[in-house]
Every structure is written in structure tokens, then in C-alpha cells.
Amino acid sequence: MTTVREASPEPSPDGGAVVLTPREVPLGGLRSMTVRRTLPQRVRSTIGPFCFVDHYGPDNVAMTGGMKLPPHPHTGLQTVTWLFSGEVEHRDSLGTRITIRPGQLNLMTAGKGISHSEDSTAGTTVLHGAQLWTVLPARFMGMEPQFEHYAPEPVELPGARIRVFLGALAGSSSPVRVFSPIVGAEVSMPPGGEVELDLASSFEHGYLLDEGAIAVDGRRPQRGELLYVPPGQRTVHLRAGASGGRLLLIGGTPFTEEIVMWWNFIGRTHEEVVEARAQWEREIGAPDADGPSAEERFGIQPGYPGGDPLPAPELPRNTRLKPRVTPMPPL
Secondary structure (H helix, E strand, O other), X not given: OOOEEEXXXXXXXXXXXXXXXXXXXXXXOOOOOEEEEEEOOOOOOOEOXXXXXXXXXXXXXXXXXXXXXXXXEEEOEEEEEEEEEOOEEEEEOOOOEEEXXXXXXXXXXXOOOEEEEEEEOOOOOEEEEEEEEEEXXXXXXXXXXXXXXXXXXXXXXXXXXXXXXXXXXXXXXXXXXXXXXXXXXXXXXXXXXXXXXXXXXXXXXXXXXXXXXXXXXXXXXXXXXXXEEOOOOOEEEEXXXXXXEEEEEEEEOOOOOOEEEEOOEEEOOHHHHHHHHHHHHHHHOOOOOOOOOOOOOOOOOOOOOOOOOOOOOOOOOOOOOOOEOOOOOOO
């Protein structure tokens, strides 16, 4: 079960900083790869617009079979894929087919609906990376889907190398389209490296430690943990341990809209999610579909070699899906 512990050695002066510890989630069968999920949690559903954080690897693909995710749907969100090692082929119903490599961003905007698949390539022996989701504000929920690929140039600072893939940090900015104030960056540090970064004080931030050891303003998250820090900070001081370290820095202004999030769908009401599920089942001809589809909302990828599209799980019976609510950070 997911747990939360107070940040160490001391919480922030307003008491708002916490470390979110991950729970392991298998992506398929018994031999499938396992991810470490730190968001969402009961006590915190979002960090800025980020509503989902999965961290995986380094995985020996010969043991786990790698990533094999057949076509599946999304609504109301952006998927953010970032790799540290290995390669993943992305295909989607827009006709996109692209291989992502370390240091590159895949950003898929689902809008009103899209389907995609993700598979590690035949040449990948070790797979290591993260997938994040961001919530689309309500006014963009019905937009047409889109896809962007971007390879940020590294920013070399004394004590750190930074790749900014969303928003802006350390004098670098990403050109990809986002829909809320946001930041996302990889920070790599050599042994004993130190750096101080300017932050947007209106942002809340998360620091996901990928490897090594990095103290964040004196707090020391363990590998795979996500340190949450509320708004109000204008700078952050990072210090690497004797072996160096690497983390993902994410954040944005607190997301105040209520969302209903179930499986791969984000909506604003129970009914929106129920209809998205029903439409996906119609489009793939699932046994529980209520008839053939008269429209194409998600689209089906032609010629996908990895198997049939994923059917949606059953919705909870006699239960309405409840909005996810994240407590506002302390003033």
C-alpha cells in the first residue's frame, strides 16, 4: 500500500513538504515489467497539473519482456514519456510512428480522445524511464488530439546538467505546447555537485529521485521517492552525494479543478468517464459493447503487430466515480 512519510531531516517551515513513497504496479502478466507509482495518492492527487507519475527500471528486458502496451485509449490528459536508457516505439491513431530514445520527449495530447501503443524495441536490453500524465484544463478537454516529439539541448551549469522538456528552468525553455503553467526537467549531477536553481514561487514542485543521492534543500528522498514541496520557494539548493545523482523536477501552479480519473480516462463527471469507456468498447468491438460504433472518437491503429486493443476493465458496480481532490497547500 502507498505510504507517505514526513520529509527529512525537517519539514518545510509551513509543514507542507512530504515524501511520497511508491507502490509497485505490474503493467501486464506475471513476467511483465513493474513500475513504481508515486502519484496519485490519497493525500495528494496532483503536483501542478501532473496527476500521474510512473518510474521504471533499470529493467532487464530479457527477464521482464520489456514494455508491451497494445493500443489503449486516453481522454483529457497529456502523456509525457522520458527515457534514461533503452528505446520505445510509439504508435497512435493520428498515424504517428516514432522511436523515443534517452534525452527525448514524447508528448501526446489526448484531448477528446486518442489511442496509442508503446513497445520497447527489439534492440533494447535495459529499459529505464518515466511516464507522467498532466491534466488538461476543462476548456481544452474537447480539443483535437496531437503529438509532439522534442529533444532538448542540455544546459551545462557548475554542478549540474539540465534538460528542460516542459516549461522553463535555468534559462532554457521547451517549445512544446502545454495548457497550464508547468515545468519538467531532468537534473543530472556529478559526485559532490551543487547547484542552486531559481524557481517560480507560485509553483508547487516534485523531485523524483531516479538514481544516486541528491539532497533537496537538505531533505534526502530515497531512490524512487517523490518529494513534494508546496508553493512559496523562489530557489532550490541541490547537493549530490559521493556517487552523484539524477532526478526529475516537476511542478506547476496548483491545479484547482476537480477531476474524475479512472483507468486511462480523465473527465469532470462520472457520466463523462462512463461514456468514454462505452465508446472505446464500441470502437474495438468488445464483447460488452452496447452495439457497433457510429462514430470514431479514439481511432484504431491499422497494422499494429502486437495484438488486439486493450479492452477497458469493468466499472465499479453500484458506485459513482468520485472526483479526486487534492488539499490546497498551506498559505
